[in-house]
Amino acid sequence: MKQLGHFINGQHVAGQSGRFVDVMNPALGEVQARVALASGAELDAAVAAAAAAQPAWGATNPQRRARVMMEFVRLLNRDMDKLAEALSAEHGKTIPDARGDVQRGLEVIEFCIGAPHLLKGEFTDSAGPGIDMYSMRQPLGVVAGITPFNFPAMIPMWKMGPALACGNAFILKPSERDPSVPLMLAELLKEAGLPDGILQVVNGDKEAVDAILDNPTIQAIGFVGSTPIAEYIYGRGCSNGKRVQCFGGAKNHMIIMPDADMDQAADALVGAGYGAAGERCMAISVAVPVGDETADRLIEKLVPRIEKLKVGPYTSGNDVDYGPLVTAQARERVLGLIDSGVEQGAKLVMDGRGFTLQGYESGYFVGPTLFDKVTTDMEIYKQEIFGPVLSTVRAQTYEEALGYAMDHEYGNGTAIFTRDGDTARDFAARVNVGMIGINVPIPVPLAYHTFGGWKKSGFGDLNQHGTDAFRFYTRTKTVTSRWPSGLKEGGEFHFKQMD
Numbered sequence: 001m002k003q004l005g006h007f008i009n010g011q012h013v014a015g016q017s018g019r020f021v022d023v024m025n026p027a028l029g030e031v032q033a034r035v036a037l038a039s040g041a042e043l044d045a046a047v048a049a050a051a052a053a054q055p056a057w058g059a060t061n062p063q064r065r066a067r068v069m070m071e072f073v074r075l076l077n078r079d080m081d082k083l084a085e086a087l088s089a090e091h092g093k094t095i096p097d098a099r100g101d102v103q104r105g106l107e108v109i110e111f112c113i114g115a116p117h118l119l120k121g122e123f124t125d126s127a128g129p130g131i132d133m134y135s136m137r138q139p140l141g142v143v144a145g146i147t148p149f150n151f152p153a154m155i156p157m158w159k160m161g162p163a164l165a166c167g168n169a170f171i172l173k174p175s176e177r178d179p180s181v182p183l184m185l186a187e188l189l190k191e192a193g194l195p196d197g198i199l200q201v202v203n204g205d206k207e208a209v210d211a212i213l214d215n216p217t218i219q220a221i222g223f224v225g226s227t228p229i230a231e232y233i234y235g236r237g238c239s240n241g242k243r244v245q246c247f248g249g250a251k252n253h254m255i256i257m258p259d260a261d262m263d264q265a266a267d268a269l270v271g272a273g274y275g276a277a278g279e280r281c282m283a284i285s286v287a288v289p290v291g292d293e294t295a296d297r298l299i300e301k302l303v304p305r306i307e308k309l310k311v312g313p314y315t316s317g318n319d320v321d322y323g324p325l326v327t328a329q330a331r332e333r334v335l336g337l338i339d340s341g342v343e344q345g346a347k348l349v350m351d352g353r354g355f356t357l358q359g360y361e362s363g364y365f366v367g368p369t370l371f372d373k374v375t376t377d378m379e380i381y382k383q384e385i386f387g388p389v390l391s392t393v394r395a396q397t398y399e400e401a402l403g404y405a406m407d408h409e410y411g412n413g414t415a416i417f418t419r420d421g422d423t424a425r426d427f428a429a430r431v432n433v434g435m436i437g438i439n440v441p442i443p444v445p446l447a448y449h450t451f452g453g454w455k456k457s458g459f460g461d462l463n464q465h466g467t468d469a470f471r472f473y474t475r476t477k478t479v480t481s482r483w484p485s486g487l488k489e490g491g492e493f494h495f496k497q498m499d
């Protein structure tokens, strides 16, 4: 049985705690490895070593740090296939989707190559007589990231790239469900020239997370995961005096206006609702057609598209649209929610519960599921399902549709499909959600913009990647300087005569 440990001080080390958790192959429903779960003491030791290594890295000029990032980009491209394969094997997503996972992280590393420019402070010449004022952005020291299972390459890179480029040492606590890729990223960063101890990958569960929250050396924590854990980490981390940003769950609505191109909207919904088995925080899980005629036309267009979806293991290459859910528990939870939708009176248009695949009977697959006539009191509407389940909530007016997106407790992403610029503009201006798509179903901002949700999808200030990340991982020091008259006035420039 393959054993995965930690990556500390530039090398793989075995876990000391004696605690492990199984890493599954979700397509087969079989254990493929065991990953060590760090004790609090192991976490604290990794932090102490990081703290010893950080001052030299922080004092390295930003251009040299950027060159490590540049080389890291080259190595990520070199190993793209290997990374995608390892990612799919543990997560279950298709190979093209796994490559996208790596690619979207890689793009943030490319952005971090601009660190010398991004870290420049401000300067005011002659703020007073002979007085100059300037600011510097300095690294925080040791910072940490706690990341979810659903993007095991992208989200660790969103966190570690800016943190390292700013001159911090970084403790990564990845998801215990798919730990291989984060360990591979650490190896590549070492190969790219990152000094030992600057990136420590510590695998673990709540015990390691609590040690991060309570370790006084750790200055900042970036978390991505489910909302209950985000709230917990935000509360405990902040009360320990740390800078904390936490990104949580989602329930993303897509509004379809009567004037929308219905083929385009249906294509978009199928990709955004079922891609990656719905295990994306930017997945569309609620379709809100405006008017019954729009709803009927939409369902009519959706059904044949959904029927054509191919569900299978990543090893089938480009022939599959999505793979299994990540664990047996995730599958049970999604099936339970589908049952609840039926019991609470939603119309089940397509039922994915009975899905089986020859040779993969023990895999965690769920077929694509479509509900119509969902109402806001149902569990399938209130909860983030995180599975291949799309719910349709019918609205009679634009205002009613807007209200659904506004009133839901989550506010990660939302989209509107329309041909009317005025409606789209009104929607973007008024909706209380962090990321908006106009005829774009999954509006994930690119690396040089920032990513973050509102309401129960995001806690704390500043978003992920883009310029916000460089603010999050640095603190500002402002210097006011006045130099008294120097040599140039009243100085004597000739040899003194000796009496």
Ligand code: NAD
Residues within 6 Å of the ligand: 146, 147, 148, 149, 150, 151, 173, 174, 175, 176, 204, 205, 206, 209, 210, 224, 225, 226, 227, 229, 230, 247, 248, 249, 250, 280, 281, 384, 386, 412, 453, 457
């Ligand atoms: P999760 O909350 O179960 O786990 C996230 C991290 O927290 C993992 O590293 C895990 O080990 C740790 N953790 C889990 N339980 C803990 C506990 N009791 N105490 C301390 N730490 C704990 O999330 P997940 O299932 O890995 O990821 C899916 C969730 O992440 C979904 O809700 C999804 O919407 C969300 N997500 C959000 C974004 C975003 O940017 N908003 C992006 C991706 C995923």
